[in-house]
Amino acid sequence: MPFRTRVRPQGAPTMMTPVRLLPLVPVLAAALLAPAAVDAQTATPAAPAPVSAPLVQLPDFTRLVEQVSPAVVNIEATSTPGGGAKAQGQPQDEEIPEIFRRFIGPGMPQPQQRGGVSQGTGFVTSADGYIITNHHVIDGADKVIVRFNDRRELEAKIIGSDALSDIAVLKVEATGLSAVRIGDARSLKPGQWVVAIGSPFGFDYSVTAGIVSGVNRRSLDPGQQYVPFIQTDVAINRGNSGGPLLNVRGEVVGVNSQIFSNTGGFIGVSFAIPVDVAMNTARQLRENGTVRRGVLGVQIGQLTRERAQELGLPRPVGAFVNSVNNGSAADKAGIRPGDVITAFNGREILTASDLPPQVGLLPPGSRATVTVLRDGGRRDLVVSLDALDGATAGAPAAPAAAPANALGLATEAVDAATRQRLGLQAGEGVRISRVGSALARQAGLNPGDVVLAVNGRDVGTAAAFDAELGKVKAGSMLRLLVRNASSTGFVELPMP
Numbered sequence: 001m002p003f004r005t006r007v008r009p010q011g012a013p014t015m016m017t018p019v020r021l022l023p024l025v026p027v028l029a030a031a032l033l034a035p036a037a038v039d040a041q042t043a044t045p046a047a048p049a050p051v052s053a054p055l056v057q058l059p060d061f062t063r064l065v066e067q068v069s070p071a072v073v074n075i076e077a078t079s080t081p082g083g084g085a086k087a088q089g090q091p092q093d094e095e096i097p098e099i100f101r102r103f104i105g106p107g108m109p110q111p112q113q114r115g116g117v118s119q120g121t122g123f124v125t126s127a128d129g130y131i132i133t134n135h136h137v138i139d140g141a142d143k144v145i146v147r148f149n150d151r152r153e154l155e156a157k158i159i160g161s162d163a164l165s166d167i168a169v170l171k172v173e174a175t176g177l178s179a180v181r182i183g184d185a186r187s188l189k190p191g192q193w194v195v196a197i198g199s200p201f202g203f204d205y206s207v208t209a210g211i212v213s214g215v216n217r218r219s220l221d222p223g224q225q226y227v228p229f230i231q232t233d234v235a236i237n238r239g240n241s242g243g244p245l246l247n248v249r250g251e252v253v254g255v256n257s258q259i260f261s262n263t264g265g266f267i268g269v270s271f272a273i274p275v276d277v278a279m280n281t282a283r284q285l286r287e288n289g290t291v292r293r294g295v296l297g298v299q300i301g302q303l304t305r306e307r308a309q310e311l312g313l314p315r316p317v318g319a320f321v322n323s324v325n326n327g328s329a330a331d332k333a334g335i336r337p338g339d340v341i342t343a344f345n346g347r348e349i350l351t352a353s354d355l356p357p358q359v360g361l362l363p364p365g366s367r368a369t370v371t372v373l374r375d376g377g378r379r380d381l382v383v384s385l386d387a388l389d390g391a392t393a394g395a396p397a398a399p400a401a402a403p404a405n406a407l408g409l410a411t412e413a414v415d416a417a418t419r420q421r422l423g424l425q426a427g428e429g430v431r432i433s434r435v436g437s438a439l440a441r442q443a444g445l446n447p448g449d450v451v452l453a454v455n456g457r458d459v460g461t462a463a464a465f466d467a468e469l470g471k472v473k474a475g476s477m478l479r480l481l482v483r484n485a486s487s488t489g490f491v492e493l494p495m496p
Contacts, residue, residue, distance in 0.1 A: 061195050064250045065207050069149050070178035071124045072197045072244060074204050075133055075156075075170075077141035078117050121198035121243030122146070122170065123252065124179045125282070131170040132282055133242030134257055135161045138168050146172050149205060160285030164226055164293070164360075166257050166273060167281040168242075180244060183251025185274035188212050188230060196234045196256055198243030210234035210270075217271060218353035219258065225353070226293060226360035229271040230254045236270040245272040254278075280361060293360040294385030296335070296370070297328020299448040300352045301485065303340060311340065312376055318342040319352040321372075322485045323418060323431075323448030333383040335372060337421045337485070342378075343371035359385065405469045406496045407478075408436030411462040414450055422450060422483055427460040429483065443493040445482070452488070453481040469495075 120137030124130070131146060138144055144156040154172040161168035188194075195209045214231040230245065236256050245254035254272030261267050284291045300319040308316040318340040324330050335341075341349050344358045345368045362368060364387035372379050411430040418424075418431060429450040435441050451459060454468035455478065472478050472495045480491045 059193055059209070059248070061207065061209055061248075064195060064246065064248070065197065068180060068244070068246060068250050069197060069205055071180045072149065072205065073122045073124065073131060074147040074199045075120045075122045075131075075137055075242065076117055076145040076147070077120070077138045078143040078145075079140045080116065080142055119199060119202055119239050120241040121239065121256070123242075123244045124177050125182075125279075127175060127177050127179050129172040129174045129177060130159070130282075130286070131156065131172065132255060132278060133168050133170060134255065135163050135166045135168045137242045138170070139163075144170060146170065147204070148177075160289050160291075162281050162285060162291045164224060165277055165281045165291065166224060166227070167255065167278050167285075169282045169285045181249075181251045182275055182279060183247050183249065183253040185230065185253045185276050188215055188247070188253055190214055193248050194232055194234055194253065195246045195248075196232075196236060196240060196243055197246070198236070198240035198256065200235075200237035200239045202239060206240075208235040213269070216354060216357075218351075219271065220260070221258075225356040227273055227277055228354070228357040229258070230274055232270050232272065233268050234270055235266045237266050238264070277357070277361070292363050293388040294362040294364050294366050294368075295328075295388045296330040296355075296359055296383060297325035297386055298330045298335060299323045299325075299446065300341070300355060302352045311373070313340070313373065317348075317350055318373065319349050319355045320485070325433075325447075326412075326415060329383045329386045330370075333370065333381045335370065335381060335383070336374065337417050339372040339374050341370055341372050343369075345369055360388070364388075405466050406474070407440050407469065407493075408434075409440055409445065409465075410434035410436065411451065411465050413461070418448075418450065421485070424450065424483070428452065428458070430459055430462055430465045437496070439493060439496060443491050445480075445491060446484070448484065450483045451480050452483055455479050 118137065118141075120133055122131045122133035122137070125132055138158060138161060141158070144158060145153055146156045147153050154174060156170040156172045159169040159171050190212050192212045193209065194212055195207065197205060197207055200206050210233040212230060213233050215228070217229040217231045218225065219227060219229055230253070232245065234245070234256075236259050240256050243256045244252040245256055247253050252275050254275055255278045256270065256272050258271040259266055260269040260271070281291050299322045301322045303313075303316045303318050303320045305316050307320060308314075321330075321335060321337055321339045321341065323337050324335055341355060343349055344355060347358060349355050349358075359368075362385055364385055366385050368383055368385060370381045370383055372381060410433045412433045414422075414424060414429055414431045419426075419428075429452045432445060432447055432449045432451065434447060435445055451465060453459060454465065455472065457468050459465040459468055469478075474495055476495050478493055478495045480493075482489065482491050
């Protein structure tokens with residue numbers, strides 16, 4: 001209920017017993033006023049109190065914000081159902097496992113939705129109007145409006161967008177724009193101060209600050225394995241997407257992209273794309289309209305403590321090679337299943353997630369040195385990277401064979417190296433070469449896995465595998481006996 005104040009009418013009686021003080025008033029007034037009259041004639045004006053130094057020295061980002069804000073923009077992307085084109089590398093909804101669709105929804109600072117309009121943030125990289133933002137801010141947009149801090153509004157053209165790095169490049173027709181300065185994300189260390197400027201929930205030019213919590217973090221979204229994210233505790237929310245992450249010199253070191261959250265709101269774990277990754281992507285989009293990445297052609301996994309002990313390694317450091325694609329760059333260079341990759345072009349690989357970003361930064365055809373541990377010894381192998389789309393650099397891509405079964409699984413004969421590594425007999429099992437359906441991925445099937453049996457019947461060829469699948473009725477439960485580098489067990493899923 002609203003707060004109310006009651007005023008007693010003049011002359012109304014009170015519940016308190018009155019105390020008669022009137023006879024004392026003239027005496028007290030004389031006693032109090034006499035010294036005051038003397039002091040008023042003789043006293044000098046009091047000197048202002050000295051300004052004391054702050055007891056605690058905290059960073060002040062005022063100048064930084066004043067200098068950078070003119071280069072930060074608010075982005076409004078309008079889309080209609082079915083409108084806009086999907087960018088290169090964008091997976092369709094049915095191809096994304098449901099667990100990741102649920103994570104991405106509340107877990108990423110998606111642009112603020114307002115009907116058919118989404119809002120995010122971006123920043124100007126050149127005076128002639130090039131702007132960087134997130135792919136997911138403008139994905140599928142028919143019209144993009146950019147608002148500057150001086151309240152100007154300009155329509156932007158989408159130059160290119162790349163889902164794998166979550167970077168998009170826009171262009172507005174203008175000159176003399178304020179542009180950001182680009183910093184060095186590779187020099188960032190945990191504990192350093194960083195600042196974000198963006199439009200969370202539509203509150204334009206909101207400033208938040210924090211520290212770098214970690215570097216080279218992997219995303220829980222498998223589609224972004226080529227980004228070594230910067231983790232911070234800077235408050236990032238919906239609408240901050242695409243905004244700059246700045247160091248204390250006012251240089252952009254990252255592009256705010258994701259948060260980890262169970263609720264969809266900020267809980268202290270935010271992720272930014274390193275600016276070197278963003279600028280490399282932006283350069284390729286401007287020059288070619290697409291982004292090309294190198295690939296080794298291996299399936300890697302985390303090197304566990306138990307596996308390190310089996311291999312005689314003192315600590316679990318490196319990327320364990322689960323399988324090698326036949327005819328790939330890794331295969332040609334001599335990388336084998338069971339190798340542990342410890343360095344790529346001289347840069348140490350501590351975990352499996354460290355390798356894809358380093359490989360993906362190089363274009364197809366690049367030569368690189370891969371350091372592996374094998375049989376207790378170190379070997380340096382030179383590879384010529386393939387293209388991420390599966391084409392071998394310098395040669396036309398061979399068309400992938402379409403899976404002949406309802407699960408979208410392509411299988412092939414088990415190669416000798418995999419057979420030896422998994423302890424398989426001749427004619428035992430078929431190797432999964434491609435997983436082409438969300439259902440199979442959700443069940444945990446991966447390229448490199450070996451299927452030994454279908455509903456209790458052994459399979460040793462791709463034809464036998466497809467024949468057994470063909471006997472299973474739609475809607476019936478399918479049980480596959482699967483062996484990989486870590487275990488042998490059953491995978492159960494409904495037959496589509």
